[in-house]
Amino acid sequence: MPAALRDAWATVVPDMKDRHGPLPPLMLTLTVVTGLVDAFSYLVLGHVFVANMTGNVVFSGFAIAGAPGFSLTASLAALAAFATGALFGGRLAHSARAHRGRVLHLAMLLETALVLAAYIVAAASDMPNAGTARYALIALLGLAMGVQNAAARALAVPDLTTTVLTLTITGVAADSRAAGGAGGKTGRRSLSAAAMFTGGLVGAIVVLHGGNPALPLLFATLLLAAATVTTFTLTRSDATWTQPL
Template identity: 75%
Template sequence: MSVPLRDAWTTVIPDMKDRHGPLPPLMLTLTVVTGLVDAFSYLLLGHVFVANMTGNVVFLGFAVVGAAGFSLLAPLVALAAFTVGALFGGRVAHRARHRARVLHRALLLETLLVVVAYVIAQTVDAPYTGVVRYGLIALLGLGLGIQNATSRALAVPDLTTTVLTLTITGIASDSRAAGGGGGRAGRRILSAAAMLVGALVGAVAALHGAPALPLLIAALLLVAVNVAAFRLTRSDGAWTVPL
């Protein structure tokens, strides 16, 4: 089996003796969640992301110069909510001494926030405007801030669940064609693919299904990861020790 294929395989079917144990497939699932919620936010809440903050900083620049279709307030609300969520996620991570407990505790709140956002989006007719729009941005921004702080604390290589710029750079710059060893190419490709799948499914669900459907799918995936993380809190494997 080639190195990229082996790397991809161990990401989906992890080696429990590895330093990160069962965490890689869980983080891969959270990457799909990121694609789903950002598809919802960008397509239905205006030009704003609730997970990928780099885009919001760029959108702020567009809004400042008066570019059509860009709001100054929406990315600011997303950035503020994300920051508060990241702060909370960081507190959870620094207090827990078991990596599965870090994931479980953080995702409990993220799941609740996404479920509340889904209920609101399902109850109110699209297009979402005014208080509803900014409320949804704030709820989802908080949730994804928690997720990102958690993924940072768990530090599973190339599975940040959000930022793909360095991941894609690594695929190219560490490749054999560039003179590198091609390490973790399979995992990196899977990470980018997971984000793409989430965005694709989210866009199809929102545009051809029901507006709130991406949030329902995201909530179901979060519940699944939560259940898995809860079961893993009983493990005493070496992978559970924080880095």
């Protein structure tokens, strides 16, 4: 089996004796969630991201320059909500740092509640892209993605940040044999990009053609609920992977 396929397989079906144990497939699940949520925020709430903060910094510049379709207020609201969520996520991670499974479980509980609340707001609103509903959704989803990003940072599973792909894609090219590198982790990095692409694709399809723009948030909630149940079972483990890095 080629090395890239072995790496991909080990990410989806990890060795429980590995230093990161069952965390890699859970990180992939959260990466799909990122794609779903950002598809909703960009396509429904206007030109704003709730997970990709690099985009919001650039969008802020566009808005200040007067580019049509970009809102400085929306971008700044997303940045503030994300930073606040990261603060809460960081506090959770530090409070449960002795057990990595507990870190992820607590973060998933909070994130699931926030995304579920966002789905309820979006489903109940006639115009989720305007007024109070828009900013409530930006706040809820920004908080959720900040929590997720803080947890992913604390867990530090290599090449599975769940929200940022720039360095991941750079690693695929820069570490390849064509570049003179060893070509390691190509499978995992490619899976990470594919997971976010899948979330974005599914999110865009259901927003544009599904008749209900809130559906990406429903799908994200279901994935998060499944991850939360799974992580609860992991909190009982005392395997090596649960120990802090």
